[in-house]
Amino acid sequence: MRENNNFDKMNDGADGKDEGKETLLSEEKNSAAGAEKDCLDWLDEEIPVQSENGGQGRENSAKTAGRDKKRKRRENPDIRDGVRYNKKGEVAIFQPFTVKDIVFLAIIGAAALITSAVMPLVAQVPIFGLPQLVTGLQMSVFPTIGLMKVRKTGSVFIVSLLVSVLELFMAPAMGVTSLISAIIIEAINILTFKGYRKDIACFVSGMLINPMTLPFYYLYCMAFETDSIFFKAAGDSPWVAVGISVAVIAVCALGAGLGILISREIRKAGLMKK
Amino acid sequence: MTDTFHAKNPVYPLFGFFAALLIFAAGLATAKHTEGMWYLLGVWVWFLLFGYWRSCLVIIPFAAVFSGIFAGITYLSSHETAATLAAVSRSAAVCLAVLPGLSLPAVKLTRNLSGLHVPRSITLGMMIVLSFAPLLGREIKRIREAMRTRGAGSLLNPKVFYRALLVPFAARIVNISDTLSLSVETRGFCTGKAPYTVYHPVKCTARDVIFLLGLVAGSVAVIVFCFI
Numbered sequence: 001m002r003e004n005n006n007f008d009k010m011n012d013g014a015d016g017k018d019e020g021k022e023t024l025l026s027e028e029k030n031s032a033a034g035a036e037k038d039c040l041d042w043l044d045e046e047i048p049v050q051s052e053n054g055g056q057g058r059e060n061s062a063k064t065a066g067r068d069k070k071r072k073r074r075e076n077p078d079i080r081d082g083v084r085y086n087k088k089g090e091v092a093i094f095q096p097f098t099v100k101d102i103v104f105l106a107i108i109g110a111a112a113l114i115t116s117a118v119m120p121l122v123a124q125v126p127i128f129g130l131p132q133l134v135t136g137l138q139m140s141v142f143p144t145i146g147l148m149k150v151r152k153t154g155s156v157f158i159v160s161l162l163v164s165v166l167e168l169f170m171a172p173a174m175g176v177t178s179l180i181s182a183i184i185i186e187a188i189n190i191l192t193f194k195g196y197r198k199d200i201a202c203f204v205s206g207m208l209i210n211p212m213t214l215p216f217y218y219l220y221c222m223a224f225e226t227d228s229i230f231f232k233a234a235g236d237s238p239w240v241a242v243g244i245s246v247a248v249i250a251v252c253a254l255g256a257g258l259g260i261l262i263s264r265e266i267r268k269a270g271l272m273k274k
Numbered sequence: 275m276t277d278t279f280h281a282k283n284p285v286y287p288l289f290g291f292f293a294a295l296l297i298f299a300a301g302l303a304t305a306k307h308t309e310g311m312w313y314l315l316g317v318w319v320w321f322l323l324f325g326y327w328r329s330c331l332v333i334i335p336f337a338a339v340f341s342g343i344f345a346g347i348t349y350l351s352s353h354e355t356a357a358t359l360a361a362v363s364r365s366a367a368v369c370l371a372v373l374p375g376l377s378l379p380a381v382k383l384t385r386n387l388s389g390l391h392v393p394r395s396i397t398l399g400m401m402i403v404l405s406f407a408p409l410l411g412r413e414i415k416r417i418r419e420a421m422r423t424r425g426a427g428s429l430l431n432p433k434v435f436y437r438a439l440l441v442p443f444a445a446r447i448v449n450i451s452d453t454l455s456l457s458v459e460t461r462g463f464c465t466g467k468a469p470y471t472v473y474h475p476v477k478c479t480a481r482d483v484i485f486l487l488g489l490v491a492g493s494v495a496v497i498v499f500c501f502i
Contacts, residue, residue, distance in 0.1 A: 099465055102395045103455040106402035107410075107447055113403065114411045120340070145444055162399045166375070166407075168291070171368070172298055258436065262444045271448045 093195050095152040105155055108146035109162040112139055129214055129244035136210045136251035137258075144206030144259025149272055151196040153189065156205050157182045173220050174213070181212035199260055206256035211249045281326050281377040286482035287386040290374030293489050300493035301367020304500045305360045313496040314366050317489065321373055324485050329377040337369035380404035386476040395465045398458070406450070417442050 084092040115138040119131045143159050160182035167175035185208050193201035266272040284290060297317055304310030322330050341362045348361035384401045388394070417439055418429075426438040 097395060097465065099395075099398070099459055099463060100451075100455040102399050102465065103402060103458060104448075104451040106399040107406055107451045107454070109399070110403045110407040111410050111443070111447055114407045115414070117411075141440065142444075142447075145447075149448075158395075158399065161396070162403045165400050165403065168294075172295055172371075258440065262436075262441055265441060266445055266448060269445070271445055 091195075091197075093153050093190060097150075097152060097154070097158070101150045101152065101155075102158070105146050105150055105158050106162055108142045109159045112142040112159070113163050113166060115142070127244060128218075128241040129248055132210050132214055132248045133244055133251060136248050137255040139210045140206045140252040140255030141259045141262070143209055144202055144256045145263045145266075147196050147202040147206060148199070148260060148263035148267075151202070153186060153195055155196065156185050156189075156209065160209070173217065177213045177216040177220065180216055181209065185209065185212060203253075203256045203260055206259055207249070207252045210252050211245065214245055214248065280379050281329060283325050284378050284382065285324065285374070285485045286478045287378055287383045287476065288390075289478070289482050289486045290378055293486060294371045294374045296489055296493050298367060298371035300497060301371065302364055304496050305363040305367065306356070307500045309496050309500050310363050311359075311366075313492060314363065314370055316492055317370050320485075320488055320492070321370075324481070326373060326377050329373050333369055333373060333376075337366055340369060341365040382476060385472055385474060388470075389472050389475045393465075394463070394470075398463065398465075402454070410447070413446055414439075414443060417446070 084095050086092045116135040119135050122130050122134050146159055147155050160178045164175035164178045167178060185205050189201055189205050196202050301314055304313055318330060344365040345358045345362045349358040380401055384397050387397045421438045427434040429435050
């Protein structure tokens with residue numbers, strides 16, 4: 001059994017008692033360390049299942065880890081140094097995601113979400129596509145930065161999935177349209193660029209994230225909310241709706257370009273490795 | 275999800291999610307009817323009875339402002355009282371639908387999904403999004419304070435916006451993610467199929483079932499009453 005010195009201190013407060021729980025200073029609570037601690041307390045609570053050899057302790061963990069790695073390499077000959085190859089020996093389209101990739105994409109999703117917090121302010125203005133226009137820059141810059149670092153098929157879907165978890169609580173229609181458009185963007189990328197190895201693939205996918213939700217949101221309003229202000233706005237002035245849609249694509253293209261420039265700058269500074 | 279909204283004993287997380295969808299759907303469907311308003315009031319009281327009193331009280335001013343803005347815009351564009359009342363009902367439905375999610379601590383949702391053997395990469399990602407979204411908001415404020423201190427200029431200037439806000443924020447994101455991923459890997463977390471158990475499993479209780487059944491019954495009743 002893995003030692004866990006925080007066992008005695010752990011109390012999730014489900015029973016309303018905070019006894020024994022390590023109290024955070026107000027400064028620490030507000031800092032990245034505080035958020036990290038909250039997040040990682042959950043990981044500390046998980047108890048690993050005891051291994052077959054009865055838990056030999058940490059001394060043998062390096063040996064078993066080495067043996068496990070060799071066994072995995074024998075069982076999965078197509079994965080070398082974390083990169084999956086197909087039967088022809090080429091780099092496969094679908095690559096496994098590492099913990100680092102998931103963490104980065106999650107933080108990218110959080111950044112896109114928090115910077116799009118202005119959307120509820122304009123959501124009630126009866127102009128079709130205005131919320132997408134207002135959030136277009138943020139929803140293209142950050143996912144493009146994510147794609148430039150994690151160049152794996154499925155990255156856009158993971159970012160959209162994590163963002164739509166919150167959107168499903170607030171606006172289920174938007175959450176579902178985000179997921180559907182992410183799947184379509186991944187399909188477009190697989191068919192045209194076969195992965196995100198090229199910067200142009202990252203640009204195109206980053207550019208399409210927000211505009212792709214427009215037709216699906218229109219279809220949703222047509223099916224379920226025919227008296228919504230968006231549907232009426234699109235019907236009353238279709239050319240305004242078309243103009244706004246073109247503006248959304250332009251803003252998202254600008255955002256995707258900015259994302260590529262920013263990631264190249266950060267890479268030059270040595271902060272981000274490809 | 276801020277601590278202000280967190281309930282002391284929230285319902286089973288997945289039930290809260292279904293409740294949000296149900297309230298949203300039923301609220302939108304009955305927005306044009308007077309019974310819809312009574313339904314939303316009943317949902318609010320139901321939440322109050324099940325321990326969400328803090329969230330119920332805190333949501334009132336937000337819902338009032340949100341509904342007021344929505345109603346004002348609708349009245350200005352349509353000049354119809356019925357449409358305005360329907361807009362108020364819709365925005366109130368959205369506010370109430372958000373309540374279960376806002377009141378739920380992120381850890382509890384993650385434990386629930388881990389217990390249901392949802393892929394660990396998804397539970398980890400969700401936990402990070404829910405925990406770090408408020409923190410990144412504070413990081414943006416800090417960057418803006420640094421910009422003011424250095425006299426960088428207005429954010430409306432594209433060069434200042436790019437160089438002084440976007441680039442430092444992106445660099446900060448990369449730093450945070452590198453540190454966090456190291457911490458996660460140090461704790462032995464892996465996305466593979468390694469077996470694990472949850473220290474505090476989230477269990478469904480009779481209270482949670484009664485909560486959901488009550489909401490379902492109320493939603494079905496109001497829809498039947500309005501349309502049949």
